[in-house]
Amino acid sequence: MSRTAKLTLLLTSSITGLTVWGVHFLQTSERDAMYQGVIRDKERIEARLAQLAREAEFEQQKLKREHLESIQPELK
Incomplete structure (x- = not known):
């Protein structure tokens, strides 16, 4: 293969890998953020139920x- 072809292959492979x-990093971040929302909702519901019980x-x-x-x- 020529030097230009090797450079093009390396460049496209690098861009694809990045x-x-x-995308994997963004999906992981979004999943963690969504899970934190679930935890906050659960805490909010538990706090509301405790308030109603009080x-x-x-x-x-x-x-x-x-x-x-x-x-x-x-008595007086």
Whole structure:
């Protein structure tokens, strides 16, 4: 093969290799970013469920307090 053909083959092979590596790198980065979104969503859902549980417990305690205050005589 001539020197020009070898240089062309080397250049095109290098560009192709860099392109494949670049696409692989971008796909890996995007996949990791998407997975971080899943983790954030899971944490947000867990926090919301915990908040709802606290609110429900507060309401139960409020009802219990009102009931007990209604049956307990007032002390003066």
